[in-house]
Every structure is written in structure tokens, then in C-alpha cells.
Amino acid sequence: MSSKIRVIVVDDSALVRSLLSEIINRQADMECVATANDPLVARELIRELDPDVITLDVEMPHMDGIDFLGRLMRLRPTPVVMISTLTERGAEVTLRALELGAVDFVAKPRVGIAGGLQELSHQIVDKIRVAAVAQVRRLPREHPSGPGATSSLAPSTPSPAGLLGRLSTEKIVFIGASTGGTEAIKEILVHLPPDSPAIVITQHMPAGFTTSFAARLNGLCQIRVKEASNGERLLPGHAYIAPGGTQFHVGRSGANYVAVVDDGAPVNRHKPSVEVLFKSGAALVGRNALAIMLTGMGADGAAAMREMKDAGSYNFVQDEASCVVFGMPREAIAHGAADEVLALHAIAPALVARLRSSGDRVHHRI
Structure with a gap:
């Protein structure tokens, strides 16, 4: 055979x-x-x-x-x-x-x-x-596939727990993904309320595709989703996607967090690289960060996610059963970077619950 x-x-x-x-x-x-x-x-x-x-x-x-x-x-x-x-x-x-x-x-x-x-x-x-x-799943028979088909998730999809209420604008959510990640990222973002903290995302994707990816998500979500632009302030209620073919990380400008997009070298063979984004979370955001590692092949971001945890971040990792490819999540778990390992559908509710529970005891930078 x-x-x-x-x-x-x-x-x-x-x-x-x-x-x-x-x-x-x-x-x-x-x-x-x-x-x-x-x-x-x-x-x-x-x-x-x-x-x-x-x-x-x-x-x-x-x-x-x-x-x-x-x-x-x-x-x-x-x-x-x-x-x-x-x-x-x-x-x-x-x-x-x-x-x-x-x-x-x-x-x-x-x-x-x-x-x-x-x-x-x-x-x-x-x-x-x-x-x-990879794990492939049977498509439901009612799922449309024609030229005019749209996502089964409508823009009015409710968040799992309503509005978050008072939150520190210092909070930032970091997301890393590769193979299978476009749908996994969508599954999380469509379930987040409009007053979510700023979200920064690296999905392994070439130049020319992330613009359409961001626009597609923006039409489905309660938050605004866009490609990150160098130097822009990271605002609550917004998700910023690393432009394909660039490196993306979080920087500081005075009291504000800003997007840094540059032509840096590939890291772990990737550009954009999750490692680059997560390292900035460990260095600059610390315990005001929450991180999510989603489906993908390889180990990009696993070591940096552990650095984030050591700096005080609270980290969610997608479980094997719900991953298309259980590479990056497996490596993150092996590095001791995970606080919770959850099925994909459970990550957004857990994130919202974590954010809400920290709303009255936020960590402020000095």
C-alpha cells in the first residue's frame, strides 16, 4: 500500500x-x-x-x-x-x-x-x-455556495454576553492563526460586542488578500475590522489585521498604543509572523494583554505566547478537536503558554467573561 x-x-x-x-x-x-x-x-x-x-x-x-x-x-x-x-x-x-x-x-x-x-x-x-x-468537516446541506452566497453569520449576530461595560482602554487582545485561521478568527470576532478592547491579529496570509479578509469581517462584526496602518492608534471596538507581506506589532506613542507595520524580515519563515506580534505584547502590554492562539501548522508564536504569559497575559488556546491543524496550538500548550484550552465556539464567550470580570479591577500603567 x-x-x-x-x-x-x-x-x-x-x-x-x-x-x-x-x-x-x-x-x-x-x-x-x-x-x-x-x-x-x-x-x-x-x-x-x-x-x-x-x-x-x-x-x-x-x-x-x-x-x-x-x-x-x-x-x-x-x-x-x-x-x-x-x-x-x-x-x-x-x-x-x-x-x-x-x-x-x-x-x-x-x-x-x-x-x-x-x-x-x-x-x-x-x-x-x-x-x-488536516481535519475537514462535512458542509451542512443548507450552507449556500453559489456566486451570491453570503456567510451564514449575519451582521446582527448577538454577542455571547452583551456589552462589557466599563473597561480599561489599556486592554489589548492578541490573536495568532495560520491554516484554518480565517474561519476561526471570524467565529471569534462576530461574537464580540462593540465595546470590546482593541484586537490585534496576525493571520498567515500573502499580500493582496488581507484587505479583502478585513472587509469581509467588517461586514459581519459589531466591531470595526480593518487592515492595520503604520502609526495609527489602537482603539477599543476595533480589530486590526496584519497586512499580508509585512510585519506587524504593537508600539507606544506617549500614552497610547499604536500599530507598527514595517518591512521586517520573515520570522519563523512567516511575514507577518505571530511571534513578532506576541513579543510586542509581552514587552509592552504585559498583564493588560489577553492572547488567543488558533489553528495552524508549525510553531510560530508559541515561544512568544509563553513570554506573554510570563509578563502577566491571560491566554486562550484552541483545542485539538476544533482545529483544522493542531500545530501552533499544540506548541503553545507544550511551551506552557495556555491558561485555558477551549473548543473554538467557547473562546469568545470565555474572553468576554474574562474581560467583564476584570472590568472593575483593571490594571493601569504607571
């Missing part, structure tokens, strides 16, 4: 199918067992070959990738890596694919595809490996 990861490539471009097949077959631990130029062909191949992972293009004949993905995740949940395009439209569709259950995506260039995909080969095969061990 082969122990290789068995992959089916679905793309309407013969060039892309050939390139992806070649990249996959160069790896000792995986093989491309079939390719398909449209979802109708792919459907029969998936039934016949039962692959471990599927790579899926978005724009194809007969049925677009989103419709196909929705049907696949309802009827035969399989790990999928989307092959997306670096355009605003590509970003929107990719986020929809992640909502429907795709594990991750690769952003292919609009021009110079042959060279571009070869440059991305390490990223492609790494994401296939992650997808092969």
Missing part, C-alpha cells in the same frame, strides 16, 4: 496541470494520481481514485470551482488546496472557498505562470502536506 500523498489536480489550463503534476511528482512523499480539466471529469476521478488531497482552480468551464467545492464538501469532504489568482476578485473567491472548507490556498501570479509556479513549488507542496493531515 503506497504511503505517498495521492493528489488530483483540477485546472482548466493544460500548462498549470502539467506544472503542478511535475512539482508534485518530484516529491518523494506524494504523487499526482490524475488531472482533470473541469469539475465534471474531476467528480468521476475522485469517486474512482479517492485522493488524499485535491488542488482546485476557481474559474473553470461547466461549473466554477466554488460550486464544485461546495458540493464536494457536502457529499464527500476531502482536503482541498485552492489555486487562486492575485486579484481582488481572486481574493474574494478564495475567502469564500475557505469558508466552504478548503484547507488553504496558493496565490498564482497573473503573468509568467510557468516560472511563478516553479518559484512557489515549496509553498505548494508544503500546503499539500498540511492538507493531507
Whole structure:
């Protein structure tokens, strides 16, 4: 029995199918067992070959990738890596694919595809490996997947505990996530009340996608969600997402916390890096910080989360059963960084309860 990861490539471009097949077959631990130029062909191949992972293009004949993905995740949940395009439209569709259950995506260039995909080969095969061990869940039959589909979570989603009441503006919530994180972050933010403290977020995501990610969340949440801008004051009732392809951390300007966005080097191979954001929480925010580690592969942010705990932060970590990939949370737990390990759906209520309980005994900086 082969122990290789068995992959089916679905793309309407013969060039892309050939390139992806070649990249996959160069790896000792995986093989491309079939390719398909449209979802109708792919459907029969998936039934016949039962692959471990599927790579899926978005724009194809007969049925677009989103419709196909929705049907696949309802009827035969399989790990999928989307092959997306670096355009605003590509970003929107990719986020929809992640909502429907795709594990991750690769952003292919609009021009110079042959060279571009070869440059991305390490990223492609790494994401296939992650997808092969990811937990995928069956999509509910009532979940819409068409072009006009919207999230099942409406903007009016109530917070789990109403308004927080009087809170210190010194409080800041730090969130780190990677694979599976876009939906996990949404699950938390839509359940937070409008008077929440400032929230700072690093989600591993390339440039060009975080703008759409922030806009999508902003339309669903009671708080305002935006990409962080260098030097802006971090305000209560706002969530700030690290722009893709940059480093993001918290700084001080007089009495205020501010966003620092710069072109720093990758840390733990990531830019943005959770480690960078969480280290600033340990150094500057201390016991006025709360941190959340969500689903993701690797160990980015685990050591810094322990530094936050040692500095007085209260930390929540997502449990294994609710993670798409239990890498970063596992490492955070192994580093002794967790105060509570919770299922994803329990994190927002626990955060609100923690914030409310500290409302009358806030820690003020001197």
C-alpha cells in the first residue's frame, strides 16, 4: 500500500496541470494520481481514485470551482488546496472557498505562470502536506455556495454576553492563526460586542488578500475590522489585521498604543509572523494583554505566547478537536503558554467573561 500523498489536480489550463503534476511528482512523499480539466471529469476521478488531497482552480468551464467545492464538501469532504489568482476578485473567491472548507490556498501570479509556479513549488507542496493531515468537516446541506452566497453569520449576530461595560482602554487582545485561521478568527470576532478592547491579529496570509479578509469581517462584526496602518492608534471596538507581506506589532506613542507595520524580515519563515506580534505584547502590554492562539501548522508564536504569559497575559488556546491543524496550538500548550484550552465556539464567550470580570479591577500603567 503506497504511503505517498495521492493528489488530483483540477485546472482548466493544460500548462498549470502539467506544472503542478511535475512539482508534485518530484516529491518523494506524494504523487499526482490524475488531472482533470473541469469539475465534471474531476467528480468521476475522485469517486474512482479517492485522493488524499485535491488542488482546485476557481474559474473553470461547466461549473466554477466554488460550486464544485461546495458540493464536494457536502457529499464527500476531502482536503482541498485552492489555486487562486492575485486579484481582488481572486481574493474574494478564495475567502469564500475557505469558508466552504478548503484547507488553504496558493496565490498564482497573473503573468509568467510557468516560472511563478516553479518559484512557489515549496509553498505548494508544503500546503499539500498540511492538507493531507488536516481535519475537514462535512458542509451542512443548507450552507449556500453559489456566486451570491453570503456567510451564514449575519451582521446582527448577538454577542455571547452583551456589552462589557466599563473597561480599561489599556486592554489589548492578541490573536495568532495560520491554516484554518480565517474561519476561526471570524467565529471569534462576530461574537464580540462593540465595546470590546482593541484586537490585534496576525493571520498567515500573502499580500493582496488581507484587505479583502478585513472587509469581509467588517461586514459581519459589531466591531470595526480593518487592515492595520503604520502609526495609527489602537482603539477599543476595533480589530486590526496584519497586512499580508509585512510585519506587524504593537508600539507606544506617549500614552497610547499604536500599530507598527514595517518591512521586517520573515520570522519563523512567516511575514507577518505571530511571534513578532506576541513579543510586542509581552514587552509592552504585559498583564493588560489577553492572547488567543488558533489553528495552524508549525510553531510560530508559541515561544512568544509563553513570554506573554510570563509578563502577566491571560491566554486562550484552541483545542485539538476544533482545529483544522493542531500545530501552533499544540506548541503553545507544550511551551506552557495556555491558561485555558477551549473548543473554538467557547473562546469568545470565555474572553468576554474574562474581560467583564476584570472590568472593575483593571490594571493601569504607571
